[in-house]
Amino acid sequence: MPKEVITTRAKDYNQWYLDIVREADLAEVAEVVRGCIVFKPTGWAIWEMMQRALDDRIKETGHSNVQFPLLIPKSFIMKEAEHVDGFAPEVAEVTRAGGEDLTEPYVIRPTSETIIGHFYSKWIRSYRDLPLLYNQWCNVMRWEMRTRPFLRTSEFIWQEGHTAHVNEAEAEAETLKILHEVYADFAEQVMAVPVIRGLKTENEKFPGALRSYCIEAMMQDGRALQAGTSHNLGQNFAKAFEITYTDHNNTVQHAWTTSWGVSTRLIGALIMTHSDDEGLVIPPRLAPIQVVVVPIFKNDAEREKVMATVHALTSTWKGVLRFKIDDRDNLSPGFKFNEWEMKGVPVRIEVGPKDVEKGSVAIARRDIPGREGKSFVPQEGLTERIRDLLEAIQQALFERALRFREQHSADVQSYEELKVQVERGFARAYWAGSSADEKRIQEETRATIRCIPLDQPGTPGICVYTGKETTQQVIFARAY
RNA sequence: CGGGGCGUGGCUCAGUCUGGUAGAGCACCGCGUUUGGGACGCGGGGGUCGGGGGUUCGAAUCCCUCCGCCCCGACCA
Structure with a gap:
C-alpha cells in the first residue's frame, strides 16, 4: 500500500509542486529568512549539474568568469532611468555598518548591470578592448511579495553574463548566440525541456534593455515559465556609465552592451515539466545519480x-x-x-x-x-x-514534453477563443495591438504575451484584438 | 498592501466552544522477527502549548497585545 505523501497533480497542482520539493528533499523553506530557501544536497546536486553544463557552454562561446561585489552603491542603481523604475521597489538596502550609518547606502545587487557598467567604463579604452565577454555566477536579491521555492525566491542564484561590443550588430549577434547556443540548447538537450525562442514585448522586456529575448517553456498545468532571458541593452547603460571606446577613426563611441541570465528557477522548470504523482523525474543527462x-x-x-x-x-x-x-x-x-x-x-x-x-x-x-x-x-x-x-529515457522525456506542449497550444482567431485557450495552455495569435491593449488583456484574462516567437508563419493574418491585418504572431499564456 | 487561515514533541494534527494532572499517528532510539513495491511486535526518550501581559484557587483553553508562517489577489527571473 503506497503512502500518499504527494498530493496528486489533478487535485492541487500547487501543493503537488511543494510536496515534490519536500519529498525529493530538494530544498526547505528558510522560515527564518523571508522568501528564502535552503538548498539540500539533492537540490544542490541538480543545480551543480546545471551549472556545469551551462558553464561549459558559456566558456565554449568565448566568455570568462569573473566576480563582482554583492553590494552596489545606491547611486549606481539610480543612473539608468528605466532600470530604477523597474527595480527600485524590490531592492534591499544596507544603511548601517560598522556601528554607524553609511554616508551612502548600498543596495544588495538585484542584478549587476550598474556596478559592472562602472568598471567596464574604466576598462574599455579602444575598439581593441572589445568585445568584452564576461560572466559571473552569483546570488542576487529581489524583495518579492510572493515567493515559491525555486520559482520565485527573494535570494536566488544565477549566472549573469555581461558583454560589451563595438556596434549594434555585434551586440545583437551575441544576444542571439546566447539564446540559441547556450540557453535553448541546454534546456532542450540536457533538461529535455522544449522551449519557444522569442522576443519580449515592450511591457515584458528587461528594465533598461533595448530588446529582450527569452526561452519560454510550458509547465504541466499549461502555464508558461520564462526559463532564460538574453538582453540587447543597446547603448543605454553605456551612456549612463560612460562606457566609451575609440574606434578605427579615432572617434569616441559609446559601446553596445548585453546581459543574459538563467537562475535556479530552472529547477522549478525541471520539476513542472517532467515529474509525476510518484515524485521527481530527472532526465538522465542532468541526473546527479543516473x-x-x-x-x-x-x-x-x-x-x-x-x-x-x-x-x-x-x-x-x-x-x-x-x-x-x-x-x-x-x-x-x-x-x-x-x-x-x-x-x-x-x-x-x-x-x-x-x-x-x-x-x-x-x-x-x-x-x-x-x-x-x-x-x-x-x-x-x-x-x-x-x-x-x-538515452531512450532522455529522448522519451523530451518527446513527451513536446507532445504535451503541442496538445496544449492552439491558434486563436478571436478574443473569445483566446480567453478560453489561455485557460488550458498557449494561445498563438496574430497581434497588432498596443502596450495598453496588452495590459487590458492581462487584466481581463490574467494572460500576457509571453513572447513574439522567432519562428513566424510569414503569412498575414488578422489581429486577435484590434482586427488589423498583420504578419506578427505572438504567444499568449498565463505565466509563473 | 488588501482578504482568509493557522501557530500544541522532529512532522501532521486532536484537545480550545464548555478552564481541572498535555494526547494520537508518523518519525526517532533499543531488542527481536522481517526484506523481489512504502514490514511487524515489545519497550523507550522527547513538549517554555509562538512571545508578553491580564482574569482565575487553577489557563493550551477566556481577555488584551505583539510576532511569525501559509493560502488567495495586485508586481516579478
Whole structure:
C-alpha cells in the first residue's frame, strides 16, 4: 500500500509542486529568512549539474568568469532611468555598518548591470578592448511579495553574463548566440525541456534593455515559465556609465552592451515539466545519480552472494555511469524503490538471490513508474543496456514534453477563443495591438504575451484584438 | 498592501466552544522477527502549548497585545 505523501497533480497542482520539493528533499523553506530557501544536497546536486553544463557552454562561446561585489552603491542603481523604475521597489538596502550609518547606502545587487557598467567604463579604452565577454555566477536579491521555492525566491542564484561590443550588430549577434547556443540548447538537450525562442514585448522586456529575448517553456498545468532571458541593452547603460571606446577613426563611441541570465528557477522548470504523482523525474543527462542499485537479501549468506554480484556488475561503471549502491540494511527493498522513484533517479537495478542464480537483474525506468516500467534482463551486456536505456529515457522525456506542449497550444482567431485557450495552455495569435491593449488583456484574462516567437508563419493574418491585418504572431499564456 | 487561515514533541494534527494532572499517528532510539513495491511486535526518550501581559484557587483553553508562517489577489527571473 503506497503512502500518499504527494498530493496528486489533478487535485492541487500547487501543493503537488511543494510536496515534490519536500519529498525529493530538494530544498526547505528558510522560515527564518523571508522568501528564502535552503538548498539540500539533492537540490544542490541538480543545480551543480546545471551549472556545469551551462558553464561549459558559456566558456565554449568565448566568455570568462569573473566576480563582482554583492553590494552596489545606491547611486549606481539610480543612473539608468528605466532600470530604477523597474527595480527600485524590490531592492534591499544596507544603511548601517560598522556601528554607524553609511554616508551612502548600498543596495544588495538585484542584478549587476550598474556596478559592472562602472568598471567596464574604466576598462574599455579602444575598439581593441572589445568585445568584452564576461560572466559571473552569483546570488542576487529581489524583495518579492510572493515567493515559491525555486520559482520565485527573494535570494536566488544565477549566472549573469555581461558583454560589451563595438556596434549594434555585434551586440545583437551575441544576444542571439546566447539564446540559441547556450540557453535553448541546454534546456532542450540536457533538461529535455522544449522551449519557444522569442522576443519580449515592450511591457515584458528587461528594465533598461533595448530588446529582450527569452526561452519560454510550458509547465504541466499549461502555464508558461520564462526559463532564460538574453538582453540587447543597446547603448543605454553605456551612456549612463560612460562606457566609451575609440574606434578605427579615432572617434569616441559609446559601446553596445548585453546581459543574459538563467537562475535556479530552472529547477522549478525541471520539476513542472517532467515529474509525476510518484515524485521527481530527472532526465538522465542532468541526473546527479543516473542508476541506483538495490540489493535484496534475507540473511547474511544471501547478502554476501548478492553483494558479490553487485560489485562484479558495477566494477566497470566508475567514470561511465553516475551510480549509487543502496546497501542500507534497515530499510526494505520496497521502501527504497519508492524513495528513489521520489528522488527521480532515471534507472533502478534490483539484484536479488534469484538473479544471482539466473544471471539476471531487474531493471526499472523512472519515466514509466511502478511495476510497468520494470523488467528482468540478463546480467550480460548490462552496462550497454543501461546506457541505451538512459538515452531512450532522455529522448522519451523530451518527446513527451513536446507532445504535451503541442496538445496544449492552439491558434486563436478571436478574443473569445483566446480567453478560453489561455485557460488550458498557449494561445498563438496574430497581434497588432498596443502596450495598453496588452495590459487590458492581462487584466481581463490574467494572460500576457509571453513572447513574439522567432519562428513566424510569414503569412498575414488578422489581429486577435484590434482586427488589423498583420504578419506578427505572438504567444499568449498565463505565466509563473 | 488588501482578504482568509493557522501557530500544541522532529512532522501532521486532536484537545480550545464548555478552564481541572498535555494526547494520537508518523518519525526517532533499543531488542527481536522481517526484506523481489512504502514490514511487524515489545519497550523507550522527547513538549517554555509562538512571545508578553491580564482574569482565575487553577489557563493550551477566556481577555488584551505583539510576532511569525501559509493560502488567495495586485508586481516579478
